[in-house]
Amino acid sequence: MTIQSLEPDKYNSIVLFTGAGMSAESGVPTYRGAGGIWSRYNWEEVACETAFRADPAGVLEFHDHRRKLLEPCRPHAGHAVIAGLEKRHPSVAVITQNIDGLHQQAGSERVIELHGSLWRVRCTDEGRIIDLQRDGEWPRKCDCGAWLRPDITWFGDQLNHAVMRQADEIIRGCDLFIAVGTSGVVWPAAGFPQLAKSGGALCVEINTEDNEMSGLYDTRLRGPAGEVLPELLK
Ligand SMILES: [Zn+2]
Numbered sequence: 001m002t003i004q005s006l007e008p009d010k011y012n013s014i015v016l017f018t019g020a021g022m023s024a025e026s027g028v029p030t031y032r033g034a035g036g037i038w039s040r041y042n043w044e045e046v047a048c049e050t051a052f053r054a055d056p057a058g059v060l061e062f063h064d065h066r067r068k069l070l071e072p073c074r075p076h077a078g079h080a081v082i083a084g085l086e087k088r089h090p091s092v093a094v095i096t097q098n099i100d101g102l103h104q105q106a107g108s109e110r111v112i113e114l115h116g117s118l119w120r121v122r123c124t125d126e127g128r129i130i131d132l133q134r135d136g137e138w139p140r141k142c143d144c145g146a147w148l149r150p151d152i153t154w155f156g157d158q159l160n161h162a163v164m165r166q167a168d169e170i171i172r173g174c175d176l177f178i179a180v181g182t183s184g185v186v187w188p189a190a191g192f193p194q195l196a197k198s199g200g201a202l203c204v205e206i207n208t209e210d211n212e213m214s215g216l217y218d219t220r221l222r223g224p225a226g227e228v229l230p231e232l233l234k
Contacts, residue, residue, distance in 0.1 A: 003221060003228055005231065005232060005234040006176065006202075008233050011174075012090075012175050013091040013093075014085070014089065014091065014092045014093070014175075014176045014177075014178070015092075015171055015174040015177050015178070015201075016094045016095070016180060017096070017171075017177065017179045017182060017189070017192055018094060018095075018096045018098060018179075018180045018181060018182065018225075019097045019180070019181045019184070020098065020181060020182070021180065021181020021182065022078060022098065022102075022180050022181035023098045023100050023102055024181070025225055026100075026102055027073045028073050037066075041062065046058070046059055047062070049154060049157065052154075056140075056147045057140070059149075060140050060147075060149075064138055066118060067118050067119075067132075067134075070101075070118070070134075073100065073102065074102075074105070075103070075105050075106035076225070076226040077226040077229070078180065078224075079103055079106035080107075081229045081233050082094060082108055082229065082233070083103070083108045087107075092110065093110045093112065094111045095112045095167050095171070096111060096112070096113055096114065097182060097186075097189060098113075099113065099115050099116055099118045099152050100118060112163060112166055112167050112170070114153075114160075114163060114167060114189070115152055115159075116150070117152065118150060119131060119132045119134070120132065120151035121138075121139070121148035121149060121150055122148065122150075123142040123146050123148055124148070124149050125142065125144055125145075126142065129151055130142075130148065164188065171192055171195045171196050171199070171201075172195055173199060174196060175200060176201055176204070177192070177196035177197075177203045178205075178232075179203070179204070179206070180206045180207075180225045181207060181208075183212075183213070184212075185211065185213060193216040202218055202219070203217045203218050204218065204219045204220075204221065204232070205217040205219070205221065206221045206223070206225055206228045207220070207221075208222060
């Protein structure tokens with residue numbers, strides 16, 4: 001497939017909305033489907049508030065394991081081209097469903113993480129946030145003595161309202177919206193392309209295959225993000 005560059009300089013405000021497919025190309029284990037994390041683990045035992053209350057150490061061990069699975073994963077050419085665009089364009093934002101920190105690792109600075117990050121923990125008592133280093137210690141207790149939980153959205157958790165508001169505002173104001181590797185069927189992400197369109201944005205979808213939401217996009221490009229993005233954002 002030959003892909004015409006969108007000439008990003010013609011747009012005032014660009015949003016890249018990325019999902020599991022973006023990370024999968026870096027080797028990050030996916031969640032659903034065969035071989036996905038939730039085919040091997042029961043989320044009710046490892047990824048919800050109830051499980052954490054019953055067995056905090058066990059749940060934290062699972063999340064340490066998830067961080068270790070990220071060790072060999074590196075950003076790919078798609079992450080790199082987004083980070084590069086941010087350096088030369090006045091307004092580029094990444095809004096991501098991923099919790100692996102790959103966009104930041106590639107050099108992106110304006111990253112809105114809808115579901116939090118595995119690289120942060122939060123004091124269950126004070127709400128204090130602590131950044132984790134990839135090769136550092138991953139503490140389980142805060143200085144105050146309370147457990148530190150991963151700062152991610154577990155099953156049954158509310159989405160962070162401030163983060164959602166920020167995402168909404170940026171999407172409403174953009175004139176180019178590019179969704180990458182997201183099935184887009186999970187709410188509130190499902191509403192993003194329409195929100196972008198309501199503000200008059202051109203909506204582009206990059207994915208390996210069609211999904212239920214594909215019809216909402218003005219342009220649909222089929223292929224790996226690591227190949228399509230460098231052509232598209234040239
Ligand atoms: Zn604390």
